[in-house]
Amino acid sequence: MKPLIALLLSLTALNAADETVFSGPQVGEVTTPFKSLDIQGPTAGREVDVIRSNAGAPTALVFVHGIERSILPLMRAIDNYGAAHRDQLKTEFVFLVEDRVAGMERVGRALNSIKLKGRSTLSVDGLEGPGNYGLNKVCLLTILATKDNRVHANFALVQPGIADGGRVLASLAGLIGDSNPPGTEQLKEEFEKGYAMARKRKMSPPSADTAEKKSDPFPGAVPSDGHLTGLLRQFIRKTNDDKQINEILAQVRKHIAEDDALKKQAFDGWTRILHFGDRYGTDYARQQGRLLLKELRPTE
Numbered sequence: 001m002k003p004l005i006a007l008l009l010s011l012t013a014l015n016a017a018d019e020t021v022f023s024g025p026q027v028g029e030v031t032t033p034f035k036s037l038d039i040q041g042p043t044a045g046r047e048v049d050v051i052r053s054n055a056g057a058p059t060a061l062v063f064v065h066g067i068e069r070s071i072l073p074l075m076r077a078i079d080n081y082g083a084a085h086r087d088q089l090k091t092e093f094v095f096l097v098e099d100r101v102a103g104m105e106r107v108g109r110a111l112n113s114i115k116l117k118g119r120s121t122l123s124v125d126g127l128e129g130p131g132n133y134g135l136n137k138v139c140l141l142t143i144l145a146t147k148d149n150r151v152h153a154n155f156a157l158v159q160p161g162i163a164d165g166g167r168v169l170a171s172l173a174g175l176i177g178d179s180n181p182p183g184t185e186q187l188k189e190e191f192e193k194g195y196a197m198a199r200k201r202k203m204s205p206p207s208a209d210t211a212e213k214k215s216d217p218f219p220g221a222v223p224s225d226g227h228l229t230g231l232l233r234q235f236i237r238k239t240n241d242d243k244q245i246n247e248i249l250a251q252v253r254k255h256i257a258e259d260d261a262l263k264k265q266a267f268d269g270w271t272r273i274l275h276f277g278d279r280y281g282t283d284y285a286r287q288q289g290r291l292l293l294k295e296l297r298p299t300e
Contacts (some may be wrong), residue, residue, distance in 0.1 A: 002100060002171070003188065004204050004209050006108050006148065008196070018165040021136055021138060021139060021156050021158060022134075022136060022156055023063075023135050023136035023138075023142040024063065024133050024134060024135050024142040024144055024151075024154055024156065025133060025134070025151045025154070026151060026154055027138075027146065027151050027152065027153065027154055028150060028151065028173075029150065030149055030150055031051055031061065031129075031144065031146050031149050031150065031151060032051065032052045032132055032133075033049045033052050033218065034049065034050075034051065034123070034124055034129075034130035034133070035047055035049055035071070036049075036050060036094055036121035036123050036124060037100075037104070037121055037122045037124060038119075039095070039104060039106055039111060039113075039120050039121060039122055040110050040111055040119055040120065040218045041203055043110050044104070045104070047124070047180070048121060049070055049117060050090075050092045050094065050119070050121065051149065052096065054092070054103070055092045056147065056148045056149045057089075057090050057147075058088060058089050058146070058147045058169075058172075058175035058267055059089070059090040059091070059092060059143075059144075059145075059146045059147070059159055060078050060081075060089060060090070060091045060092065060118070060144075060145060061094070061143070061144040061145075062071075062075070062078060062091075062092065062093045062094065062141060062142075062143050062144075062173050063094050063096060063123075063129055063133075063135055063138060063141065063142040063143075063144075064093055064094065064095045064140070064141060065096050065127070065135075065137050065140050065141070065142075065237050065239060066115075066140050066237070066238045067095075067107070067110045068236075068237075068238055068279075068280070069166075069279055069280075070159065070160075070161060071140050071141060071159075071160045072114060072166070072235075073161065073162040073165075073187075073191045073192045074141070074142075074157075074160045074161060074164055074165055075093070075114070075116070076109075076114075076116075076191075076210065077162065077165040077168075077169065077182070077187050077191075078091065078118075078143070078165075078168060078169070078172070079091060079093075079116045079171060079192075080117075081169050081172060082117070082118050082152065082172075083117040083118070083177065085176055085256050086268070088176040089175065089176050089206035091118030091254075092118060092119050092120075092121070093116060093118055093119070093120045093121070094097070094118045094120075094121055094123055094129070095120065095121070095122050095123065096123050096128070096129045096135070096137075097122065097123075097127060098112055098126055098127045099127070100122065100124065100126075103122055104122055104283060106110040107120070107122060113182070115179065119205065121250075124138055126138055128249070136156060138158055138239065139156045139158055140155055140157060140158065140159060140237070140239065140286055141155070141157045141160040141188055141295065142154075142155070142157070143155040143157065145168075145171040145172050145174070145281060146175075147175045152171065152174065152175060153168075153171035153174075153245050155167070155171075155203055157169055158207055158237075159233050159234070162184070162187050162188055163184060163188075165182070165184055165187040165188075166181075166182070166183045166184030166185075166187065168182075169181040169182055169187075171280055180229075194213060207245075218272055218275055219271050219272060219275050220267075220269060220270070220271030220272030220275065221265075221268040221269070221270040221272060222268075222269060222272065223268070223269040224265060225265055226251070227255060227260060227261060228255060228256070228266060228269065229269070231251055231252050231255065232269045232270070232273065234248050235248050235252075235281060235282070235285060235289070236239075236273055236280035236281045236285070238280075238281065239280060240281070240282055242284045243280070244283075245281075245284055245288055246288070249288055249292060252292070263296050264298070266292070266296055267293060267296040267297065267298070270289050270293055270296075271293060273289065274286060274289050274293070
């Protein structure tokens with residue numbers, strides 16, 4: 001498995017072990033109307049109401065609190081499933097940002113790359129989203145499977161990943177009577193295949209005698225310790241504030257304590273994350289991460 005794939009999957013597979021969080025209307029509750037703005041195309045800036053316009057049709061309603069590389073595989077899995085069943089299922093991505101003008105530009109640029117087939121809109125209610133929805137900004141994605149304007153399934157995902165895909169698609173399949181939706185393992189295989197094809201388009205494969213040397217081109221390594229990996233996953237969230245970063249790093253230092261093996265894993269893990277620059281975490285997180293590396297750097 002490619003190193004970046006391993007990183008993405010390992011950082012997201014632990015989501016199920018997270019402490020239970022709540023976000024958005026719960027199962028059985030009503031999805032009330034709210035306003036958002038078209039982001040792209042000739043209707044960009046037009047105000048829409050996705051609840052009223054879908055008139056109770058089966059819908060995948062996805063609230064996006066932040067665009068991070070690790071959540072894209074799950075977003076694409078939902079988008080592809082919706083496109084395959086477009087006559088039965090609506091797919092709505094609602095992006096939540098603090099500043100509407102800057103958000104339209106930033107999310108628009110991201111969508112040019114992501115190329116979602118479902119409708120993408122920007123909430124007019126800022127980072128908190130529609131007031132009566134009770135969305136939790138700790139969750140990068142809040143996914144609602146709705147029908148007849150009621151919630152049939154709710155997924156409040158702090159750090160979403162393709163590992164969540166099977167249960168999310170199963171809930172959407174239940175709305176439309178699909179008895180054979182893709183499972184998690186199938187989604188993982190499709191993601192890995194798509195990633196490999198994208199890499200192949202960008203570069204020619206290494207020769208046989210150098211393939212082994214080039215199998216892991218990135219510095220550092222993903223920690224094998226589960227708790228340390230979970231802390232690293234929390235550290236890279238772009239929704240963290242400075243206080244949360246300090247609390248996470250305090251937990252890291254406490255966990256590795258005087259254990260040299262764990263210190264080495266932490267050094268390798270933060271080395272790899274910081275290698276990717278601003279793809280992961282906040283500016284403050286990267287600054288504090290570099291200080292952690294100085295503490296942990298092995299002595300000659």
